Amino acid sequence: MARPQKFTTDQILDAALTAVQQHGPAATMADVARAVGAPMGSMYYRFPSREHLFIALWLRSIRHFHAGLLEALTIEDPRTALVAAARHIPRFCRAHPDVALALTLYRQTRLVQSAPAELVEEVRTINEPVLEAMARACTRRFGRATPKRLDLVRTACQASPYGLVRPYVGGPVPLWLDAVVTVSTEAILALGDPGA
Amino acid sequence: MARPQKFTTDQILDAALTAVQQHGPAATMADVARAVGAPMGSMYYRFPSREHLFIALWLRSIRHFHAGLLEALTIEDPRTALVAAARHIPRFCRAHPDVALALTLYRQTRLVQSAPAELVEEVRTINEPVLEAMARACTRRFGRATPKRLDLVRTACQASPYGLVRPYVGGPVPLWLDAVVTVSTEAILALGDPGA
DNA sequence: GTTCATTTAGAACCTCGCTTCTAGTTGGGA
DNA sequence: TCCCAACTAGAAGCGAGGTTCTAAATGAAC
Incomplete structure:
Protein backbone atom coordinates (compact mmCIF):
# COMPACT_ATOMS: atom_id res chain seq x y z
CA MET A 1 0.00 0.00 0.00
CA ALA A 2 2.67 2.44 1.01
CA ARG A 3 5.70 3.39 -0.95
CA PRO A 4 8.72 1.45 0.37
CA GLN A 5 11.33 3.53 2.11
CA LYS A 6 14.42 4.36 0.15
CA PHE A 7 16.66 4.46 3.23
CA THR A 8 16.41 2.23 6.27
CA THR A 9 16.65 3.73 9.72
CA ASP A 10 19.94 1.94 10.19
CA GLN A 11 21.29 3.52 7.03
CA ILE A 12 20.45 6.94 8.41
CA LEU A 13 22.16 6.12 11.69
CA ASP A 14 25.19 4.86 9.77
CA ALA A 15 25.28 8.19 7.98
CA ALA A 16 25.06 9.97 11.33
CA LEU A 17 28.07 7.93 12.44
CA THR A 18 29.99 9.15 9.41
CA ALA A 19 28.90 12.72 10.05
CA VAL A 20 30.11 12.54 13.65
CA GLN A 21 33.42 11.13 12.51
CA GLN A 22 33.85 14.01 10.06
CA HIS A 23 32.42 16.95 11.97
CA GLY A 24 32.56 15.87 15.59
CA PRO A 25 29.69 16.08 18.03
CA ALA A 26 28.43 19.30 16.39
CA ALA A 27 27.51 17.43 13.20
CA THR A 28 24.37 18.92 11.69
CA MET A 29 21.23 17.39 10.23
CA ALA A 30 22.45 18.60 6.85
CA ASP A 31 25.68 16.64 7.35
CA VAL A 32 23.69 13.48 8.05
CA ALA A 33 21.39 14.05 5.09
CA ARG A 34 24.37 14.59 2.81
CA ALA A 35 26.09 11.45 4.11
CA VAL A 36 23.07 9.25 3.39
CA GLY A 37 22.22 11.02 0.16
CA ALA A 38 18.76 12.16 1.16
CA PRO A 39 17.30 15.65 1.49
CA MET A 40 16.92 17.36 4.82
CA GLY A 41 13.17 16.94 5.07
CA SER A 42 13.33 13.17 4.75
CA MET A 43 15.15 12.91 8.06
CA TYR A 44 12.07 14.17 9.82
CA TYR A 45 9.94 11.27 8.65
CA ARG A 46 12.05 8.95 10.79
CA PHE A 47 13.12 11.20 13.63
CA PRO A 48 11.05 14.03 15.05
CA SER A 49 14.16 16.08 15.84
CA ARG A 50 17.92 16.20 15.67
CA MET B 1 44.40 58.49 30.91
CA ALA B 2 42.10 55.62 30.24
CA ARG B 3 39.05 54.61 32.15
CA PRO B 4 39.92 51.68 34.44
CA GLN B 5 38.23 48.42 33.60
CA LYS B 6 35.30 47.49 35.76
CA PHE B 7 35.91 43.75 35.41
CA THR B 8 39.26 42.03 35.33
CA THR B 9 39.93 39.36 32.75
CA ASP B 10 40.08 36.83 35.55
CA GLN B 11 36.66 37.89 36.76
CA ILE B 12 35.26 37.25 33.31
CA LEU B 13 36.89 33.83 33.19
CA ASP B 14 35.50 33.08 36.65
CA ALA B 15 32.08 33.96 35.32
CA ALA B 16 32.66 31.68 32.35
CA LEU B 17 33.48 28.92 34.84
CA THR B 18 30.15 29.49 36.55
CA ALA B 19 28.35 29.55 33.22
CA VAL B 20 29.90 26.21 32.22
CA GLN B 21 28.90 24.72 35.53
CA GLN B 22 25.31 25.84 35.04
CA HIS B 23 24.79 25.33 31.32
CA GLY B 24 27.46 22.84 30.34
CA PRO B 25 29.84 23.24 27.42
CA ALA B 26 27.13 25.00 25.38
CA ALA B 27 27.18 28.00 27.71
CA THR B 28 26.59 31.18 25.73
CA MET B 29 28.25 34.58 25.76
CA ALA B 30 25.02 35.91 27.30
CA ASP B 31 25.39 33.37 30.12
CA VAL B 32 28.91 34.62 30.83
CA ALA B 33 27.86 38.26 30.64
CA ARG B 34 24.99 37.63 33.06
CA ALA B 35 27.27 35.74 35.47
CA VAL B 36 29.77 38.61 35.65
CA GLY B 37 27.10 41.32 35.60
CA ALA B 38 28.26 43.02 32.42
CA PRO B 39 26.50 43.55 29.09
CA MET B 40 27.21 41.39 26.09
CA GLY B 41 29.26 43.95 24.22
CA SER B 42 31.78 44.38 27.01
CA MET B 43 32.95 40.81 26.56
CA TYR B 44 34.25 41.67 23.13
CA TYR B 45 36.66 44.30 24.48
CA ARG B 46 38.60 41.53 26.18
CA PHE B 47 38.06 38.61 23.85
CA PRO B 48 37.63 38.89 20.09
CA SER B 49 35.25 35.93 20.04
CA ARG B 50 33.46 33.34 22.09
C1' DG C 1 38.27 72.31 34.08
C1' DT C 2 39.11 70.32 29.60
C1' DT C 3 40.52 66.59 26.75
C1' DC C 4 40.40 62.10 25.04
C1' DA C 5 41.29 57.20 24.79
C1' DT C 6 39.17 53.43 26.82
C1' DT C 7 35.43 50.97 28.49
C1' DT C 8 30.62 50.30 29.50
C1' DA C 9 26.13 49.64 27.77
C1' DG C 10 22.59 47.52 25.25
C1' DA C 11 20.30 47.33 21.08
C1' DA C 12 20.57 45.88 16.21
C1' DC C 13 22.29 42.79 12.91
C1' DC C 14 23.47 38.62 10.70
C1' DT C 15 24.54 34.00 10.19
C1' DC C 16 23.68 29.23 10.90
C1' DG C 17 21.10 25.29 11.50
C1' DC C 18 16.81 23.08 13.12
C1' DT C 19 12.27 22.69 11.71
C1' DT C 20 8.24 23.09 8.82
C1' DC C 21 5.77 23.62 4.55
C1' DT C 22 4.27 22.61 -0.05
C1' DA C 23 4.76 20.09 -4.10
C1' DG C 24 5.94 16.09 -6.53
C1' DT C 25 6.87 10.99 -6.79
C1' DT C 26 6.30 6.24 -6.07
C1' DG C 27 4.13 1.82 -6.24
C1' DG C 28 0.75 -1.57 -4.16
C1' DG C 29 -4.19 -2.41 -4.09
C1' DA C 30 -9.02 -2.01 -5.99
C1' DT D 1 -6.25 2.24 -14.92
C1' DC D 2 -7.01 5.00 -10.96
C1' DC D 3 -6.39 5.97 -6.13
C1' DC D 4 -3.94 7.29 -2.22
C1' DA D 5 -0.92 6.80 1.64
C1' DA D 6 3.80 7.14 2.49
C1' DC D 7 7.70 9.03 1.17
C1' DT D 8 11.05 12.04 -1.30
C1' DA D 9 12.52 16.56 -2.30
C1' DG D 10 14.12 21.04 -1.53
C1' DA D 11 12.93 25.57 -0.39
C1' DA D 12 11.24 28.77 3.15
C1' DG D 13 10.55 30.09 7.91
C1' DC D 14 12.14 30.86 12.28
C1' DG D 15 14.71 31.29 16.50
C1' DA D 16 18.91 31.38 19.02
C1' DG D 17 23.17 33.10 19.72
C1' DG D 18 27.51 35.26 18.20
C1' DT D 19 29.05 39.58 16.56
C1' DT D 20 28.95 44.47 15.51
C1' DC D 21 27.44 49.20 15.93
C1' DT D 22 26.50 53.62 18.13
C1' DA D 23 26.11 56.35 22.04
C1' DA D 24 27.26 57.49 26.61
C1' DA D 25 30.18 57.38 30.69
C1' DT D 26 34.46 57.52 33.09
C1' DG D 27 38.63 59.20 35.04
C1' DA D 28 43.72 60.06 34.40
C1' DA D 29 46.69 63.49 32.25
C1' DC D 30 47.43 68.15 31.15
Whole structure:
Protein backbone atom coordinates (compact mmCIF):
# COMPACT_ATOMS: atom_id res chain seq x y z
CA MET A 1 0.00 0.00 0.00
CA ALA A 2 2.67 2.44 1.01
CA ARG A 3 5.70 3.39 -0.95
CA PRO A 4 8.72 1.45 0.37
CA GLN A 5 11.33 3.53 2.11
CA LYS A 6 14.42 4.36 0.15
CA PHE A 7 16.66 4.46 3.23
CA THR A 8 16.41 2.23 6.27
CA THR A 9 16.65 3.73 9.72
CA ASP A 10 19.94 1.94 10.19
CA GLN A 11 21.29 3.52 7.03
CA ILE A 12 20.45 6.94 8.41
CA LEU A 13 22.16 6.12 11.69
CA ASP A 14 25.19 4.86 9.77
CA ALA A 15 25.28 8.19 7.98
CA ALA A 16 25.06 9.97 11.33
CA LEU A 17 28.07 7.93 12.44
CA THR A 18 29.99 9.15 9.41
CA ALA A 19 28.90 12.72 10.05
CA VAL A 20 30.11 12.54 13.65
CA GLN A 21 33.42 11.13 12.51
CA GLN A 22 33.85 14.01 10.06
CA HIS A 23 32.42 16.95 11.97
CA GLY A 24 32.56 15.87 15.59
CA PRO A 25 29.69 16.08 18.03
CA ALA A 26 28.43 19.30 16.39
CA ALA A 27 27.51 17.43 13.20
CA THR A 28 24.37 18.92 11.69
CA MET A 29 21.23 17.39 10.23
CA ALA A 30 22.45 18.60 6.85
CA ASP A 31 25.68 16.64 7.35
CA VAL A 32 23.69 13.48 8.05
CA ALA A 33 21.39 14.05 5.09
CA ARG A 34 24.37 14.59 2.81
CA ALA A 35 26.09 11.45 4.11
CA VAL A 36 23.07 9.25 3.39
CA GLY A 37 22.22 11.02 0.16
CA ALA A 38 18.76 12.16 1.16
CA PRO A 39 17.30 15.65 1.49
CA MET A 40 16.92 17.36 4.82
CA GLY A 41 13.17 16.94 5.07
CA SER A 42 13.33 13.17 4.75
CA MET A 43 15.15 12.91 8.06
CA TYR A 44 12.07 14.17 9.82
CA TYR A 45 9.94 11.27 8.65
CA ARG A 46 12.05 8.95 10.79
CA PHE A 47 13.12 11.20 13.63
CA PRO A 48 11.05 14.03 15.05
CA SER A 49 14.16 16.08 15.84
CA ARG A 50 17.92 16.20 15.67
CA GLU A 51 18.06 15.22 19.31
CA HIS A 52 16.01 12.07 18.69
CA LEU A 53 18.29 11.05 15.84
CA PHE A 54 21.54 11.51 17.72
CA ILE A 55 20.26 9.91 20.91
CA ALA A 56 19.05 6.97 18.81
CA LEU A 57 22.57 6.72 17.40
CA TRP A 58 24.03 6.84 20.88
CA LEU A 59 21.65 4.13 22.12
CA ARG A 60 22.43 1.88 19.16
CA SER A 61 26.16 2.39 19.73
CA ILE A 62 25.82 1.54 23.42
CA ARG A 63 23.93 -1.65 22.60
CA HIS A 64 26.55 -2.60 20.03
CA PHE A 65 29.25 -1.99 22.60
CA HIS A 66 27.42 -3.89 25.33
CA ALA A 67 27.00 -7.01 23.22
CA GLY A 68 30.66 -8.00 23.56
CA LEU A 69 30.75 -6.88 27.17
CA LEU A 70 27.83 -9.15 28.05
CA GLU A 71 29.37 -12.02 26.17
CA ALA A 72 32.62 -11.66 28.13
CA LEU A 73 30.67 -11.67 31.37
CA THR A 74 29.12 -15.05 30.59
CA ILE A 75 32.51 -16.68 31.15
CA GLU A 76 32.23 -19.03 34.10
CA ASP A 77 35.33 -18.09 36.08
CA PRO A 78 34.62 -14.65 37.53
CA ARG A 79 38.22 -13.40 37.43
CA THR A 80 38.56 -14.34 33.80
CA ALA A 81 35.14 -12.88 33.04
CA LEU A 82 35.83 -9.51 34.64
CA VAL A 83 39.23 -9.11 33.01
CA ALA A 84 37.77 -10.20 29.68
CA ALA A 85 35.08 -7.55 30.05
CA ALA A 86 37.74 -4.94 30.72
CA ARG A 87 39.84 -6.01 27.74
CA HIS A 88 36.81 -5.91 25.51
CA ILE A 89 36.82 -2.13 25.82
CA PRO A 90 40.13 -1.31 24.06
CA ARG A 91 39.44 -4.08 21.56
CA PHE A 92 36.04 -2.70 20.70
CA CYS A 93 37.40 0.82 20.30
CA ARG A 94 40.12 -0.53 18.04
CA ALA A 95 37.69 -2.51 15.90
CA HIS A 96 34.95 0.13 15.74
CA PRO A 97 36.50 3.57 16.15
CA ASP A 98 33.46 5.30 14.70
CA VAL A 99 31.04 3.61 17.09
CA ALA A 100 33.40 4.32 19.97
CA LEU A 101 33.35 7.97 19.04
CA ALA A 102 29.55 7.96 19.03
CA LEU A 103 29.62 6.66 22.60
CA THR A 104 31.17 9.97 23.63
CA LEU A 105 28.25 11.96 22.21
CA TYR A 106 26.37 11.99 25.49
CA ARG A 107 26.69 10.91 29.07
CA GLN A 108 23.90 8.89 30.55
CA THR A 109 23.63 10.94 33.73
CA ARG A 110 23.10 14.19 31.83
CA LEU A 111 20.89 12.56 29.23
CA VAL A 112 18.47 11.12 31.77
CA GLN A 113 17.63 14.69 32.71
CA SER A 114 17.54 16.28 29.29
CA ALA A 115 16.33 13.63 26.86
CA PRO A 116 12.89 13.85 25.20
CA ALA A 117 10.20 12.16 27.30
CA GLU A 118 9.72 9.13 25.04
CA LEU A 119 13.43 8.27 25.16
CA VAL A 120 14.08 8.83 28.86
CA GLU A 121 13.06 5.33 29.89
CA GLU A 122 15.38 3.68 27.39
CA VAL A 123 18.24 5.99 28.35
CA ARG A 124 17.66 5.29 32.03
CA THR A 125 17.72 1.50 31.69
CA ILE A 126 20.33 1.08 28.94
CA ASN A 127 23.03 0.03 31.39
CA GLU A 128 20.98 -2.42 33.41
CA PRO A 129 21.85 -5.68 31.59
CA VAL A 130 25.55 -4.95 32.01
CA LEU A 131 25.17 -3.86 35.62
CA GLU A 132 23.27 -7.06 36.41
CA ALA A 133 25.84 -9.24 34.68
CA MET A 134 28.59 -7.47 36.59
CA ALA A 135 26.73 -7.92 39.86
CA ARG A 136 26.48 -11.66 39.18
CA ALA A 137 30.20 -11.88 38.38
CA CYS A 138 30.91 -9.82 41.49
CA THR A 139 28.96 -12.26 43.64
CA ARG A 140 30.80 -15.22 42.16
CA ARG A 141 34.14 -13.54 42.66
CA PHE A 142 33.79 -12.12 46.17
CA GLY A 143 31.06 -14.29 47.64
CA ARG A 144 28.77 -11.34 48.18
CA ALA A 145 28.14 -8.15 46.19
CA THR A 146 28.17 -5.27 48.64
CA PRO A 147 27.50 -1.81 47.15
CA LYS A 148 31.12 -0.92 47.79
CA ARG A 149 32.39 -3.97 45.91
CA LEU A 150 30.00 -3.29 43.05
CA ASP A 151 31.43 0.20 42.74
CA LEU A 152 34.89 -1.33 42.73
CA VAL A 153 34.01 -3.83 40.01
CA ARG A 154 32.46 -1.15 37.83
CA THR A 155 35.51 1.00 38.34
CA ALA A 156 37.90 -1.84 37.55
CA CYS A 157 36.06 -3.16 34.50
CA GLN A 158 34.47 -0.05 33.02
CA ALA A 159 35.79 3.26 34.29
CA SER A 160 39.46 2.27 34.27
CA PRO A 161 39.65 0.58 30.85
CA TYR A 162 37.49 3.23 29.28
CA GLY A 163 39.56 5.97 30.83
CA LEU A 164 42.71 4.35 29.49
CA VAL A 165 41.49 4.17 25.90
CA ARG A 166 39.68 7.52 25.92
CA PRO A 167 42.68 9.52 24.67
CA TYR A 168 42.81 7.27 21.64
CA VAL A 169 39.08 7.04 20.88
CA GLY A 170 38.36 7.87 17.28
CA GLY A 171 41.88 6.99 16.13
CA PRO A 172 44.14 3.94 16.34
CA VAL A 173 44.26 2.28 19.75
CA PRO A 174 47.81 0.98 20.47
CA LEU A 175 48.12 -2.74 21.13
CA TRP A 176 50.23 -2.35 24.27
CA LEU A 177 47.24 -0.72 25.92
CA ASP A 178 45.58 -4.13 26.37
CA ALA A 179 48.29 -5.24 28.79
CA VAL A 180 47.95 -1.96 30.68
CA VAL A 181 44.20 -2.45 30.97
CA THR A 182 44.70 -5.99 32.24
CA VAL A 183 47.13 -5.15 35.03
CA SER A 184 45.14 -2.10 36.08
CA THR A 185 41.88 -4.04 36.27
CA GLU A 186 43.50 -6.87 38.21
CA ALA A 187 45.13 -4.46 40.66
CA ILE A 188 41.85 -2.65 41.31
CA LEU A 189 39.87 -5.86 41.70
CA ALA A 190 42.43 -7.07 44.24
CA LEU A 191 41.36 -4.17 46.48
CA GLY A 192 38.07 -6.00 46.96
CA ASP A 193 39.64 -9.19 48.31
CA PRO A 194 38.77 -9.87 51.95
CA GLY A 195 42.40 -9.70 53.06
CA ALA A 196 43.14 -6.44 51.24
CA MET B 1 44.40 58.49 30.91
CA ALA B 2 42.10 55.62 30.24
CA ARG B 3 39.05 54.61 32.15
CA PRO B 4 39.92 51.68 34.44
CA GLN B 5 38.23 48.42 33.60
CA LYS B 6 35.30 47.49 35.76
CA PHE B 7 35.91 43.75 35.41
CA THR B 8 39.26 42.03 35.33
CA THR B 9 39.93 39.36 32.75
CA ASP B 10 40.08 36.83 35.55
CA GLN B 11 36.66 37.89 36.76
CA ILE B 12 35.26 37.25 33.31
CA LEU B 13 36.89 33.83 33.19
CA ASP B 14 35.50 33.08 36.65
CA ALA B 15 32.08 33.96 35.32
CA ALA B 16 32.66 31.68 32.35
CA LEU B 17 33.48 28.92 34.84
CA THR B 18 30.15 29.49 36.55
CA ALA B 19 28.35 29.55 33.22
CA VAL B 20 29.90 26.21 32.22
CA GLN B 21 28.90 24.72 35.53
CA GLN B 22 25.31 25.84 35.04
CA HIS B 23 24.79 25.33 31.32
CA GLY B 24 27.46 22.84 30.34
CA PRO B 25 29.84 23.24 27.42
CA ALA B 26 27.13 25.00 25.38
CA ALA B 27 27.18 28.00 27.71
CA THR B 28 26.59 31.18 25.73
CA MET B 29 28.25 34.58 25.76
CA ALA B 30 25.02 35.91 27.30
CA ASP B 31 25.39 33.37 30.12
CA VAL B 32 28.91 34.62 30.83
CA ALA B 33 27.86 38.26 30.64
CA ARG B 34 24.99 37.63 33.06
CA ALA B 35 27.27 35.74 35.47
CA VAL B 36 29.77 38.61 35.65
CA GLY B 37 27.10 41.32 35.60
CA ALA B 38 28.26 43.02 32.42
CA PRO B 39 26.50 43.55 29.09
CA MET B 40 27.21 41.39 26.09
CA GLY B 41 29.26 43.95 24.22
CA SER B 42 31.78 44.38 27.01
CA MET B 43 32.95 40.81 26.56
CA TYR B 44 34.25 41.67 23.13
CA TYR B 45 36.66 44.30 24.48
CA ARG B 46 38.60 41.53 26.18
CA PHE B 47 38.06 38.61 23.85
CA PRO B 48 37.63 38.89 20.09
CA SER B 49 35.25 35.93 20.04
CA ARG B 50 33.46 33.34 22.09
CA GLU B 51 36.08 30.80 21.06
CA HIS B 52 38.92 32.98 22.37
CA LEU B 53 37.16 33.38 25.70
CA PHE B 54 36.46 29.70 26.24
CA ILE B 55 39.87 28.58 25.07
CA ALA B 56 41.41 31.13 27.44
CA LEU B 57 39.35 29.58 30.22
CA TRP B 58 40.53 26.13 29.23
CA LEU B 59 44.17 27.25 29.17
CA ARG B 60 43.89 28.90 32.58
CA SER B 61 42.25 25.77 33.98
CA ILE B 62 44.99 23.57 32.57
CA ARG B 63 47.69 25.76 34.12
CA HIS B 64 45.88 25.71 37.46
CA PHE B 65 45.69 21.94 37.23
CA HIS B 66 49.31 21.56 36.19
CA ALA B 67 50.62 23.58 39.13
CA GLY B 68 49.99 20.77 41.62
CA LEU B 69 51.08 18.16 39.13
CA LEU B 70 54.44 19.87 38.66
CA GLU B 71 54.86 20.28 42.39
CA ALA B 72 54.29 16.55 42.93
CA LEU B 73 56.88 15.76 40.27
CA THR B 74 59.57 17.72 42.14
CA ILE B 75 59.64 14.99 44.80
CA GLU B 76 63.07 13.39 44.79
CA ASP B 77 62.15 9.71 44.84
CA PRO B 78 60.72 8.95 41.38
CA ARG B 79 58.25 6.30 42.55
CA THR B 80 56.82 8.60 45.15
CA ALA B 81 56.78 11.47 42.70
CA LEU B 82 54.90 9.60 39.98
CA VAL B 83 52.29 8.21 42.34
CA ALA B 84 51.90 11.63 43.95
CA ALA B 85 51.31 13.11 40.51
CA ALA B 86 48.65 10.49 39.85
CA ARG B 87 46.94 11.10 43.18
CA HIS B 88 46.92 14.81 42.56
CA ILE B 89 44.32 14.27 39.86
CA PRO B 90 41.40 12.99 41.96
CA ARG B 91 42.34 15.45 44.69
CA PHE B 92 42.31 18.38 42.33
CA CYS B 93 38.96 17.35 40.89
CA ARG B 94 37.58 17.05 44.40
CA ALA B 95 38.90 20.43 45.48
CA HIS B 96 38.03 22.32 42.28
CA PRO B 97 35.09 20.61 40.58
CA ASP B 98 34.34 23.65 38.45
CA VAL B 99 37.88 23.93 37.12
CA ALA B 100 37.93 20.20 36.50
CA LEU B 101 34.77 20.55 34.45
CA ALA B 102 36.37 23.31 32.40
CA LEU B 103 39.22 20.93 31.56
CA THR B 104 36.70 18.82 29.64
CA LEU B 105 35.72 21.74 27.41
CA TYR B 106 38.26 20.84 24.75
CA ARG B 107 40.85 18.27 23.90
CA GLN B 108 44.30 19.44 23.02
CA THR B 109 44.65 17.30 19.91
CA ARG B 110 41.49 18.71 18.36
CA LEU B 111 42.20 22.21 19.55
CA VAL B 112 45.64 22.36 17.96
CA GLN B 113 43.91 22.02 14.61
CA SER B 114 40.92 24.27 15.16
CA ALA B 115 42.05 27.04 17.50
CA PRO B 116 42.45 30.65 16.29
CA ALA B 117 45.95 31.29 14.95
CA GLU B 118 47.14 33.46 17.85
CA LEU B 119 46.27 30.76 20.39
CA VAL B 120 47.59 27.72 18.55
CA GLU B 121 51.11 28.07 19.88
CA GLU B 122 50.00 28.23 23.48
CA VAL B 123 47.62 25.30 22.99
CA ARG B 124 50.36 23.29 21.36
CA THR B 125 52.92 23.80 24.13
CA ILE B 126 50.64 23.83 27.19
CA ASN B 127 51.58 20.28 28.15
CA GLU B 128 55.32 20.61 27.74
CA PRO B 129 56.35 21.48 31.30
CA VAL B 130 54.48 18.47 32.61
CA LEU B 131 55.81 16.20 29.90
CA GLU B 132 59.36 17.30 30.65
CA ALA B 133 58.93 16.81 34.38
CA MET B 134 57.53 13.35 33.73
CA ALA B 135 60.40 12.52 31.42
CA ARG B 136 62.86 13.48 34.16
CA ALA B 137 61.03 11.33 36.71
CA CYS B 138 60.92 8.53 34.15
CA THR B 139 64.67 8.70 33.71
CA ARG B 140 65.26 8.61 37.45
CA ARG B 141 62.89 5.71 37.84
CA PHE B 142 63.92 3.46 34.96
CA GLY B 143 67.44 4.63 34.25
CA ARG B 144 66.55 5.66 30.74
CA ALA B 145 63.42 7.19 29.19
CA THR B 146 62.61 5.26 26.05
CA PRO B 147 59.59 6.48 24.07
CA LYS B 148 57.74 3.34 25.10
CA ARG B 149 58.42 3.95 28.77
CA LEU B 150 57.39 7.57 28.44
CA ASP B 151 54.06 6.46 27.01
CA LEU B 152 53.71 4.09 29.91
CA VAL B 153 54.45 6.80 32.48
CA ARG B 154 51.96 9.17 30.90
CA THR B 155 49.38 6.43 30.84
CA ALA B 156 50.02 5.48 34.46
CA CYS B 157 50.11 9.02 35.86
CA GLN B 158 47.72 10.90 33.60
CA ALA B 159 45.41 8.78 31.47
CA SER B 160 44.61 6.23 34.12
CA PRO B 161 43.89 8.55 37.04
CA TYR B 162 42.02 10.97 34.84
CA GLY B 163 39.98 8.16 33.36
CA LEU B 164 39.11 6.95 36.83
CA VAL B 165 37.81 10.30 38.05
CA ARG B 166 36.16 11.31 34.80
CA PRO B 167 32.76 9.80 35.68
CA TYR B 168 32.71 11.97 38.79
CA VAL B 169 34.02 15.21 37.29
CA GLY B 170 31.76 18.11 38.12
CA GLY B 171 30.30 16.41 41.17
CA PRO B 172 31.70 14.90 44.39
CA VAL B 173 34.71 12.62 43.89
CA PRO B 174 34.54 9.67 46.34
CA LEU B 175 37.46 9.32 48.72
CA TRP B 176 37.99 5.61 48.03
CA LEU B 177 38.97 6.51 44.50
CA ASP B 178 42.39 7.70 45.69
CA ALA B 179 43.36 4.18 46.73
CA VAL B 180 42.15 2.86 43.38
CA VAL B 181 44.24 5.43 41.55
CA THR B 182 47.29 4.50 43.60
CA VAL B 183 47.17 0.76 42.94
CA SER B 184 46.36 1.23 39.28
CA THR B 185 49.25 3.63 38.75
CA GLU B 186 51.67 1.38 40.59
CA ALA B 187 50.56 -1.68 38.62
CA ILE B 188 50.97 0.11 35.29
CA LEU B 189 54.36 1.55 36.21
CA ALA B 190 55.54 -1.93 37.17
CA LEU B 191 55.10 -2.93 33.51
CA GLY B 192 58.09 -0.71 32.75
CA ASP B 193 60.47 -2.49 35.10
CA PRO B 194 63.29 -4.29 33.33
CA GLY B 195 62.22 -7.69 34.65
CA ALA B 196 58.56 -7.27 33.67
C1' DG C 1 38.27 72.31 34.08
C1' DT C 2 39.11 70.32 29.60
C1' DT C 3 40.52 66.59 26.75
C1' DC C 4 40.40 62.10 25.04
C1' DA C 5 41.29 57.20 24.79
C1' DT C 6 39.17 53.43 26.82
C1' DT C 7 35.43 50.97 28.49
C1' DT C 8 30.62 50.30 29.50
C1' DA C 9 26.13 49.64 27.77
C1' DG C 10 22.59 47.52 25.25
C1' DA C 11 20.30 47.33 21.08
C1' DA C 12 20.57 45.88 16.21
C1' DC C 13 22.29 42.79 12.91
C1' DC C 14 23.47 38.62 10.70
C1' DT C 15 24.54 34.00 10.19
C1' DC C 16 23.68 29.23 10.90
C1' DG C 17 21.10 25.29 11.50
C1' DC C 18 16.81 23.08 13.12
C1' DT C 19 12.27 22.69 11.71
C1' DT C 20 8.24 23.09 8.82
C1' DC C 21 5.77 23.62 4.55
C1' DT C 22 4.27 22.61 -0.05
C1' DA C 23 4.76 20.09 -4.10
C1' DG C 24 5.94 16.09 -6.53
C1' DT C 25 6.87 10.99 -6.79
C1' DT C 26 6.30 6.24 -6.07
C1' DG C 27 4.13 1.82 -6.24
C1' DG C 28 0.75 -1.57 -4.16
C1' DG C 29 -4.19 -2.41 -4.09
C1' DA C 30 -9.02 -2.01 -5.99
C1' DT D 1 -6.25 2.24 -14.92
C1' DC D 2 -7.01 5.00 -10.96
C1' DC D 3 -6.39 5.97 -6.13
C1' DC D 4 -3.94 7.29 -2.22
C1' DA D 5 -0.92 6.80 1.64
C1' DA D 6 3.80 7.14 2.49
C1' DC D 7 7.70 9.03 1.17
C1' DT D 8 11.05 12.04 -1.30
C1' DA D 9 12.52 16.56 -2.30
C1' DG D 10 14.12 21.04 -1.53
C1' DA D 11 12.93 25.57 -0.39
C1' DA D 12 11.24 28.77 3.15
C1' DG D 13 10.55 30.09 7.91
C1' DC D 14 12.14 30.86 12.28
C1' DG D 15 14.71 31.29 16.50
C1' DA D 16 18.91 31.38 19.02
C1' DG D 17 23.17 33.10 19.72
C1' DG D 18 27.51 35.26 18.20
C1' DT D 19 29.05 39.58 16.56
C1' DT D 20 28.95 44.47 15.51
C1' DC D 21 27.44 49.20 15.93
C1' DT D 22 26.50 53.62 18.13
C1' DA D 23 26.11 56.35 22.04
C1' DA D 24 27.26 57.49 26.61
C1' DA D 25 30.18 57.38 30.69
C1' DT D 26 34.46 57.52 33.09
C1' DG D 27 38.63 59.20 35.04
C1' DA D 28 43.72 60.06 34.40
C1' DA D 29 46.69 63.49 32.25
C1' DC D 30 47.43 68.15 31.15
